[in-house]
Amino acid sequence: HERRPAGRLQVLFPFLLPLLYPALCEQIRYSIPEELAKGSVVGNLAKDLGLSVVDVSARKLRVSTEKLLFRVDPESGxxxxxxxxDREQICKERRRCELQVEAVVENPLNIFHIIVAIEDINDHAPQFHKDEINLEISESVPLGTGAILESAEDPDISMNSLSKYQLSPNEYFSLVVKDSPDGxxxxxxxxxxxxxxxxxxxHHLVLTAFDSGDPPLFSTAQIQILVVDANDNPPVFSQDIYRVGLPEGVPPGTLVVKVSATDQDEGFNAEIRYSFLGVANKAQHVFFLDSATGDIITHQPLDFEEVERYTMDVEAKDRGSLSTRCKVIVEVLDENDNNPEIVITSFSDQILEDSLPGMVVALFKTQDQDSGENGEVTCSLSRDTPFKxxxxxxxYYKLVTDGALDRERTPEYNVTITATDRGKPPLSSSTTITLHITDVNDNAPVFHQASYVVHVAENNPPGASIAQVSASDPDLGPNGRVSYSIVASDLEPRALASYVSVSAQSGVVFAQRAFDDEQLRAFELTVQARDQGSPALSANVSLRVLVGDRNDNAPLVLYPALGRYGSALFDTVPRAAQPGYLVTKLVGVDAYSGHNAWLSYQVLQASEPGLFSVGLRTGEVRTARALGDRDAARxxxxxxxxxxxxxxLSATATLLLVFADSLQEVLPDVSDHPEPSDPQAELQFYLVVALAFISVLFLLALTLAIALRLRSSSSPAARGFFGSALCSNSGPEITPNYSEGTLPYAYNLCVPGDQTNPEFKFLTSADHFPATQDTLNKDTLGGCASPSGLLPSHVLSLSLSNK
Structure with missing residues (x-):
């Protein structure tokens, strides 16, 4: 229950921040004494910033200082x-010592400026540079003559600094404290x-220096005074204070100033020696004083950023131990000798590519140890980057986005920040930060082809790959991982799975069955490529599969119909046939269409080469020359x-050709060469005879029923009808229709069934020959019946099988 209000305040704080911003922009000031123990509380920073204890950790409250002098307690704020x-170490000689501290919070990101004033404590006693002071005073020195003593120094300030001097009791000397020109x-x-x-x-005296601290601190120096003979004129400097401005870039050995003192005495008492009096160790290392000439030269390089001003006391002493002093103040002039510095205080190197312009990427500050225009810094960015x-x-500066980001085009940016001061010439420094663009699913898969056409030969093995579709997605990880599936087809949905499948990972399309060009020549699929982003993006492509024909069916010879032993019908050719006479025509078909079904005819063997020719494409058999006397009749x-x-693929057909002017000339030859009986053919013959007999009985019964119903005797017209039907072949005959040419002529002979001698009553010409072997056998065994089948007759069809 105690944390709930804090949680609500945490939620409302980002909305209240704009209202509180003017107040938060005011600097927060703290004041603490120096030399506090580590862990001492400076102040409740969270409370002063308006943050709750929960916000301290949730918003990552922290402070940023160069030397990490302070930290924030994450539990209390x-x-x-x-x-x-140490105030003396941090602020050196400055009387006002303040530390700049930056407090940083996140969610949202903001920075607050804090000033911590360091108060002096009496932690230093006044110190003399020398523990013993040696003086030589002439006995002729008049009363009231003063001898300047070395000053003590106390780095503390205000009440804690040097306040008074005290001389040990004696009857010859008294102590006077004077103010120097510098205060x-x-x-x-x-x-x-x-x-x-x-x-x-x-004379031996003790000089004590006290400060005003509580309790006061002090130090002592021993004064040894040697009384010498009279020297009544001390040296006198030409100036009490020498002020010099010196650029910090001068090399060692440069003359700073020449101090000069004169003495009205003559001889030995007028010889003057110069020396530093009470100069800090730092100045003694930086400057060198020629004791004979009074020239002060640089001994080390000067640095304005380290020491801005040097104050030195120079003593001029004659040989009679009379002395005087002057003050030399060297002002170090700043030069633009320090490059600006860039300090990154907060940085986020992962940026979503759909981030809106104005999003804060980094916080940084610049600092330049130079002063004036030399310390004024401006910042700039490298070109062609979507940041400002x-x-x-x-x-302090913010680096924010200034345009659209696209990871697929630029996955990372090396942003160079350049800080340039306004010195002459200007100095600059740069730092480069790498910003990685994080991927979002903003690209759909793209197929490498607009559509796919695949040619597959029929009779392919089931399970073989017939094609592969491929799509690419420039996104990363699951956003760019593509899977494939079939989403539509012109095949029936139930039959689709039995025809093809696609590998979800590789996009390889597999045939699930062997294709048949005669059943399915083409079909079309719609394949979808889909990434695994959230939400997922997809693209479709058309895949057309064309089933190609294979030559797996040999031609079929329709005419001449082949017998059991590959024999053909018997054809006659007039003896007087001229060259080009059409003897017969071979008819072949192929189960396929197209190029595989283009048939050609060629003579393989001939009893008399050159006597007949066969049309290459028509299959027409014609005489190539006239029959000679030496040519055989068969x-x-x-x-x-x-x-x-x-x-x-090929098939063969055998033609038996007989040169004769009439059929009677050929019959004896045909009967002389009976073919061996075929049990299968005899069985077929008896089946046909039985079928014909049953048909005749059915027709007779039907005729008798009609006659009884009419109750009248048969009319002459009826008798004429039955008489004319005997051995008639004028009834309709159904024959196959072939696309080119006509079938050759065949002859059917009909004789009465009750005659034992095969005497030919008449000869009819059949215009067409049956198309199949079954039809041929039927016509051979039971042909020449009248259309009604009422008058059966024994039929002899002339072929090599002599039925």
Whole structure:
């Protein structure tokens, strides 16, 4: 129950932030004494920022300082001391010591400026540079003459700094504290009683320096005074204060200033020696003073960023131990010798490619140790990057997006931030940050072809791959992982799975069965490529499968019909046939169409070569020359019928040709060569005879029933009808219709059934010959019946099978 209000405040805080922003922009100030123990509380930063304890960890409250002097307690939100804070070390000689601290919070990202003032404590006692001060004072020095003593230094400020000097009790000297031109105090030893070297040649005094701290601190220096003979004129400097401005870039050995002092004494007492008096160790290393000439030269390079001003006391002392002093102030002039620095304070290197313009990518600040225009910094970005810089406050900047991002085009950006000061010449520095663009599913799969056409030969093995579709998706991971499926087809949905399938991973299309060109010549599929993004994107492509014909059916010879032993019908040719006479025509068919069904005819064997010719495409058998006296009356031709496939398939047909002017001349020859009986043929014969007998009985019964119903005797017209039907072949005959040419002539002979001698009563010409072997056998066994079948007769059909 205690955390619920804090949670609500956390939710409402981003909405209340714009209202509180003017107040938050004001700097928060804290004041602490130096040398606080580590872990001491500076102040409740979370409370001063308006954050709850929950927000401290949720919004990642932290502080950013260069030396990590402070940290934030994640449990209480207190700003704690994280390291030793020495005001004298941090702020050196500055009287006002303030530390700039930046507090950073996230969600949303913001920064607050905090000033921590460091208060001085009395942690340093006044110190003399020398523990012992040696003076030589002439006995002729008049009363009231002063001798400047070395000053003590106290790095503390205000009440904790040096406040007074105290001299040990004596009867000859008193102590006077004077103010120097720069505001500091120095002690001067004043003679209050005439010295007498013969009475006392030396004096020992103790000088004590006190500060005003609580409790006060002090230090002492021993003063050894040697009384010498009279030297009544001390040296005098030409200036009490020498002020010099010196650029920081001057090389070592450069003359800074020449101090000069004169002495009105003559001889030995007028010889002057120069020396530094009470100069800090740093200045003693940087500058060198020629004791004879008074020239002050640089001994080390100057650095404005380290020390802006040097203050030195120079003493001029004659040989009579009389001295005077002057102050030399060297102002170090800043030059543009420091490059600007870029400090990244917050950075997010992963950016979604659908991020809107204005999203904060990084926070950074610039700093330049130079001053004035040399320390004024401007920032710029590398070209051709969809980012820009927004200036914040106190040299803080935001790097934000400034355009659309596309990971597929540019997966990462190396953004170079350049900071340039306004010095002459300007100096600059750069830092490069790498920003990785995170993928989103913004690209649908794209097939490599607009459509696919696949040719598959029939009789393919089931399970073989017949095609492969391929699609690419430039996205990464699941967003670019493509799977394939068949979503539509012109085949029936139930039959689709039995014809083809597609591999979901590779896009390979497999045939699930052997295709038959005669049953299915083409079909079309719609294949879909779908990625695994959320939401998923897809694309479709058309795949047309064309089933190609294979030459797997040999030609079939319709005429001449082949017998059991491959024999053909017997054909007659007039003896007087001229060259080109059409003897007969071979008819062949192929189960296929197209090139595989283009038939050609060729003579393989002939009893008399050159006597007959066969049309290559028509199959017409014609005489090539007239019959000679030496040519046999019976000729045999073996003809090959080939299709146009690869490899070609063929069939053969045998033609028996007899040269005769009439059929009677040929019959004796035919009967002389009976073929051996065929049990199968005899069985077929008896079946046909039985069928014919049953048909005759049915027709007779039907006729008798009609006659009884009419109750009248048969009319002459009826008798004429039955009489004329005997051995008539004028009834309709159904024959196959062939596309080219006509079948050759065949002859059917009919005789009465009760005659034992095969005497021919009449000869009829059949215009067409049956198309199949079964029809041939039927006509051979039972042909020449009248259309009604009422008058059966024994029929002899002339062929090699002599039925």
């Amino acid at each position: 207190d700003l704690l001391v994280n390291d030793r804070i 500091s105090k120095y002690p001067e030893l004043v003679l209050k009683k005439t010295l007498d070297r013969e009475t006392q040649s030396s 810089i927004h200036s914040s406050s106190n040299n 000729q045999r031709l073996l003809v090959a019928v080939r299709d146009g496939g690869q490899p070609p």
